[in-house]
Amino acid sequence: MEIIMKPIGYIKTSYTDDEIMPRQSIDSMDEVGTIEILDEYKDGIKDIEAGSYVTLLFYFHKSDQWSLISKRRDNKGIYSTRSPRRPNGIGMSIVKIASVENSKIKFFGVDMLDGTPVLDIKPYIEDFAR
Amino acid sequence: MEIIMKPIGYIKTSYTDDEIMPRQSIDSMDEVGTIEILDEYKDGIKDIEAGSYVTLLFYFHKSDQWSLISKRRDNKGIYSTRSPRRPNGIGMSIVKIASVENSKIKFFGVDMLDGTPVLDIKPYIEDFAR
Numbered sequence: 001m002e003i004i005m006k007p008i009g010y011i012k013t014s015y016t017d018d019e020i021m022p023r024q025s026i027d028s029m030d031e032v033g034t035i036e037i038l039d040e041y042k043d044g045i046k047d048i049e050a051g052s053y054v055t056l057l058f059y060f061h062k063s064d065q066w067s068l069i070s071k072r073r074d075n076k077g078i079y080s081t082r083s084p085r086r087p088n089g090i091g092m093s094i095v096k097i098a099s100v101e102n103s104k105i106k107f108f109g110v111d112m113l114d115g116t117p118v119l120d121i122k123p124y125i126e127d128f129a130r
Numbered sequence: 131m132e133i134i135m136k137p138i139g140y141i142k143t144s145y146t147d148d149e150i151m152p153r154q155s156i157d158s159m160d161e162v163g164t165i166e167i168l169d170e171y172k173d174g175i176k177d178i179e180a181g182s183y184v185t186l187l188f189y190f191h192k193s194d195q196w197s198l199i200s201k202r203r204d205n206k207g208i209y210s211t212r213s214p215r216r217p218n219g220i221g222m223s224i225v226k227i228a229s230v231e232n233s234k235i236k237f238f239g240v241d242m243l244d245g246t247p248v249l250d251i252k253p254y255i256e257d258f259a260r
Contacts, residue, residue, distance in 0.1 A: 001247065003189055005133045005218045041217060044198035047210035054209075057187070057220055059133055068174035079184075079251040080177035087171060088135045090187055090220070090250050117131065120220050121209040 007117035008044075009037035009103070011058065013110045018062065024082070025093040025109030033095075033110040035118055037103040045121065050099050053124040056107075058091045059117040060084035091116070094124055137247035138174075139167035139233070141188065143240045148192065154212070155223040155239030163225075163240040165248055167233040175251070180229050183254040186237075188221045189247040190214035221246070224254055 013033040015021040022031075035056075037045055048054065063084040073081040084091060095109035143163040145151040152161075165186075167175055178184065193214040203211040214221060225239035 001137055003135045003137070003219075003247070003249075005135060005220075007131055007133070008217055041198065044208040044217070045210075046207040048207065055222065057222070068171065077176040077178065078174040080175075080253055082252060086250065087138055087174070088249050089133075090135075092185065092187070092222075092252060117133070119133075119218050120216065122212060122222060123210055 005119055008041040009035050009118045011035050011112050011116040011118060013112060013114045016114050022111045025095055025111045029108045031110040032098055032106055032108060035105040039103060042103045045100060045105060048097060048100050050097050052097050053094055054097060055122040055124055056093050056095055057120040058112055059119055060089040060091050061117055062113055063089055135249055138171040139165050139248045141165050141242055141246040141248060143242060143244045146244050152241045155225055155241045159238045161240040162228055162236055162238060165235040172233045175230060178227060178230050180227050182227050183224055184227060185252040185254055186223050186225055187250040188242055189249055190219040190221050191247055192243055193219050
C-alpha cells in the first residue's frame with residue numbers, strides 16, 4: 001500500500017544547514033519563519049489566529065536515509081526519538097502564530113530547514129497527560 | 131511534488147463505523163486498541179514504554195474526499211479543525227501505552243477506525259504553551 005501526499009505549502013526559514021538548526025521549536029521561540037500556503041489550499045487557513053499555537057506537520061525533504069535505530073540518540077529506537085531520519089519522514093513541531101496575511105503565515109518556533117514542504121496544520125492539542 | 135509514504139503497521143480497534151467513534155482520544159481513555167507494527171519496522175519500537183504517552187500519526191483511510199471548509203465544524207477552515215476530510219489525510223492522536231510485546235503495542239485513547247494505517251510514532255511533546 002502506498003499513500004501519496006502533496007505539499008500544501010513551503011516554509012521559509014533562515015536555516016539552510018542542519019548542523020546549526022535548533023533541535024526543537026521550544027529552543028527557537030524568538031526566530032520567525034514563514035509558511036507560504038499554495039493558492040489552492042489558502043481557504044483552509046482562514047480561521048488560524050495570531051497568538052495561537054498550532055501543530056505543523058511537514059516533510060523532512062533533506063533526509064534521504066532512515067534507520068530504525070538512531071545512533072545520534074544513544075541508539076534509541078527511532079519511534080522514541082524526533083530524529084528526521086525516520087520512515088515516512090514526517091516532522092512535527094508546535095509553533096506560535098505571529099500573523100496570518102493572505103496565504104502567508106508567520107510563526108515563532110522555527111526548527112525546520114528552508115524550503116521544507118508542509119503537509120498539514122492542526123489545532124494544538126492541550127496537554128492532557130497531567 | 132509527490133511524497134510517497136508506506137504504512138509501518140495497522141491499528142486494530144472496535145470501531146468500524148465513523149458515526150459511533152469518539153471524536154478525540156481524550157474521550158476514549160478506557161478503550162484499548164492495538165497497533166500491529168510490520169516486521170520490517172519492529173526494531174524501531176524497542177524503547178517505547180508502557181505508561182508513557184506517544185503521538186500517533188496515521189492515515190484516514192476511509193476519508194476519500196476533502197474540503198477546505200468544514201461544514202460539520204461550523205464552516206471553519208480545515209486547518210483549524212481535526213476533521214478527517216483534509217488534504218493529505220493525516221490523523222494525529224496522543225495515546226497512552228498499555229503494553230509493548232514483540233510487534234504489538236496496546237494503547238488507551240482509541241479514536242481511529244479498525245484497519246487504520248500507521249505512519250509514524252513520536253515521543254509526546256510536553257505542553258510548553260503554558
